[in-house]
Amino acid sequence: MQRRFVLAAIAGLAFTLPFATPFAHAQQPGERALRLSTTTSTENSGLLTYLLPSFEAKHGIKVNVISVGTGKALELGKNGDVDVTLVHARQLEDKFVAEGWGVDRRDVMYNDFIVVGPSADPARLKGEKDVISAFRKIAGANVKFISRGDNSGTDVMEKGYWQQAGAKPAGSNYVSAGLGMGEVLNMAAEMNAYTLTDRATYGAYKARTGLAIVVEGDKRMFNPYGIIAVNPDRHKGVNYRGAKLLIDWITSPEAQAKIAAFKPAGEQLFFPSAQR
Structure with missing residues (x-):
């Protein structure tokens, strides 16, 4: 009698396990x-x-x-x-x-970071492979740069590039937006400005902004x-x-x-x- 009870219990467990497994990680009550x-x-x-x-x-x-x-x-x-x-x-x-x-x-x-800007490229950066050299050119040209200004990963990288470049756009040519990447890309398009962005967000906003990639491929832009x-x-x-x-x-x-x-x-x- 005891042996039949044990076998029945094992059979019952075997029957229920396949049904229990898919829900093993389901959200718990509470x-x-x-x-x-x-x-x-x-x-x-x-x-x-x-x-x-x-x-x-x-x-x-x-x-x-x-x-x-x-x-x-x-x-x-x-x-x-x-x-x-x-x-x-x-x-x-x-x-x-x-x-x-x-x-x-x-x-x-x-993915990687890229520098994007107006298709006319007034700072003449197109084809540049050295991000620090590109930042120096932006700082020396009369062009606008839009910064995230929000302590994001992109913002941290950008600040590091300016530090290495030893220069930054003066006065109103440097705009600290305090906004997310998509909003900054929209601002750059509206203000005919450059900005640093991750490639993924740029890809999602490329059609609506018309911004062009002007700097890419530097290993320091790995993300x-x-x-x-x-x-x-x-x-x-x-x-x-x-x-x-x-x-x-x-x-x-x-x-x-x-x-x-x-x-x-x-x-x-x-x-x-x-x-x-």
Whole structure:
């Protein structure tokens, strides 16, 4: 009798397991949606709109996206206002982790920065491969440059280029916008100005702005992205379980293949870089 009971229990377990497995990672009762802070480039380019539905369908977890500059995205993590962050400023990311605010950082993908400007190219930059030389030319010409001015990853890179160039546009020729990348590209088009942008956001705004790429290909313009979970030891209320699931998924072969396949207008904008 006891043996028959054990066998029946095993059979029942075997029957229920296949049905339980697909829901093993589903959003738990009382678990809130996952809060992701990220850069304007991943949002403006359309990448997250393309990627996240697959994660949400697979794991049954809703992702709420907060799109800001990298500095603000990391600040939201420090404050415990988000659960996970996807950004592109390696020095700021390493500092965030070293100070104990973030854990489980992983490489996700990369693209590159480019300098864009009016098609007439009044500073005569077209074909320039040295970004520092190009910035010196902009500083010496009577042309406008629009800066993000928002402590984003792009803003941090731009400030570093001006420092290396040893010069910057004077007076009203340098406009600190304090805005996201898409808005800055629109401003540059309206003001006949140059700006530094990531290639992905430029690709999404190229048709509406008419801006042309004038500087590209310098290895100093490499732009890697990383994902980091907010440290649950610092903020007990964060959804670390959901953050870890997103980190594991976005660095998986499935998601990495989707990143490589994201080609608006036929052009690949991000290149997968996760190490398994």
